[in-house]
Amino acid sequence: MKGIQKAFARTPHMITTKVGMSKKSNDPEFDDYGRRFTAIEQATDKLLKDTKAYSEAVSNLFTHGQGYATHFATIFHPVTGEYDLIGKYPECEHTIKNVDGYEGALQELKAAIVPELELIESRILAPIKELQQIMKTIRKTITKREHKLIDYDRFNNSLTKLRDKKEKTLNDEKQLFKLEQDFEVASNEYEYINTALKNELPRFLMQATQFIDPLFHSFFYMQLNIFYMLLEKLSGFAEGKFDITVAAAEIASEFEQKRTDAQAQIEALAITQRYMGTSKMVQQNRAGGLSPGAPPGRASTTSSVSSASSRLPPPVRSPQPSTTSFKKAPPPPPSASAAAPPPYSPPAPGAVVSAPITKKAPPPPPPLKPKPKAAQYVVALYDFTAQADGDLDFRAGDRIEVVERTDSSEDWWTGKIGDRQGVFPGNYVQDS
């Protein structure tokens, strides 16, 4: 009730100061501290928010890491009826054997992080919350000072006005006396609180630094420890199994090299192609030639699956030749077989030669469908980037209208995509 009364009493003055009718005193020294206090106040809120966000991110990292490992391991476990995954995919043996260890390692990591997160909760978050509480009470004191300042100004203004009045009535004299008393009280109260703040805010600001000091150090070591745990566990797991010293930039290129034609094989399956309508399929079925990848009957399953285990060399881009004479020559003949795309790799000349040889022979190209129509289309098996003017750029999966082709797929063919026409290596594509 008293608070409301006070608020009403102060309102007219606040309005008059806003419109510049009455004077408002200020104290630059205090204002400076006030600003810094506000900065710390905001910083504390942010610190609290970001600390929470950080521990959430850490917890997510470990939870998702573990989830990833678990699901990955599940995918690499044989499903019912699969007996010899390693025999079928000998080059994947390393992965198949290690997924369980990986899952275990990440599970342990996830368990190990729990105490660390609790540490952040109790040693970092809790003190910050306390600090926030303390600052709230200080903020209250500052608000109180504002109010006392308004009172002080208010009485001060009234007093000056009354004093300046030329002819004072009896009432005015009485009023003047009362105002003088009020002003005295307000002035004392304001002085007291203002001095207290001016004395103690700097001390508080120092203390805030003293507070952040050990907190920052603790937090730093907790963060460091989290990285350390990650590093120790992961490199401990990878030790002797995986080469983790590879530069980040090479991870992707090594991945590309290890990539097989599995994707092309998956895309060759009829069930990964859009459903094309029953009547068309029936016709094809009756004609005897099913679409590639869907050999009729179940008997062929084994044979076609086992063909999956043999590999194409990875689709490798041929080294950028600087000579223009390259254009005339057909694309470099892959050493292993006719169906292999031109080698992909990059400048290292030794690797280019040896890579395709060490790999097994690619599976035979899928049976071609008889093509009754005049316009012929082929489908790109790999990305092809133009190496010279007049080359036809395309991405794996593009449909290319053949304008001119030779009998050999080791040659440059001419084709069209939309209105782009150009030449491309015939062994990059497959009849659609």
Next chain:
Amino acid sequence: MSWSGFKKSMNRAGTTLLQKTGQIERTVDRDFADEEAKYKTFEKECQALMKDAKGYSDAMRAMTATQGRLADTIDVFYSAADKTSDSAMAAHAYKRSIDDLDTGIGRELDAPYRTTVMEPLGKMNAYFPIVNEHITKRNKKLLDYDSARSRMNKLIQKPSEDPTKLPKAQQEHDDAKEVFDMLNAQLINELPQLLSLRVPYFDPSFEAMIRMQCKFAEEGYEKLSGVQRYFADNVRDDYAAGQLDAQVEGVLQEMRELTICGAA
């Protein structure tokens, strides 16, 4: 939906109902059911894997990003009072290291993570709707086949007056069977192939993932541990001994004793 499509779906709804009430015999193909179940598990696993892979990379970025913000904030605390203390220097060093780490991780790991983990998963997950469409088709054609067979059988048991009816029903039955068998055989044949190919398909992602995880941990550890140089010698031991926590508590207590803090 076209008129014929609507008619088809009505007929199939009728067949399903009759099958439920036992009027029409339902074909059960164990081979297909097995393959479908395995495929469904695989689909679920891939989707879960994708979610976790996404979550993992988001968490990596969030970790370094929040650390960056924390470093900024800690800097504010120091600049409010003293900018020149050793701790303030350490805070600066921390900020620099974190910034380095954040940009480094973004530059070095974002792209490989996308190519080696997210993209293969995304592509695999994109096949599923198509495969599911094939399965739906197959199930619809199975209903057609069941209903055609039941109609034919009824005519055989109870020959109609009209002699053309039976051959017609037989023809319909044969057609429906042919379509169904074809779709069914294709799925039974190819679902295991798809499943089996998962191994070589995801194989290279595994090593790449481990490498990137290690790289992240290594970078983080290296960049951060450099900051220790700026700390006073005793800080590490104090942390280990819990001294730092006591200091925090002590300062908080001092703050509470200020007159402006409730005492006034």
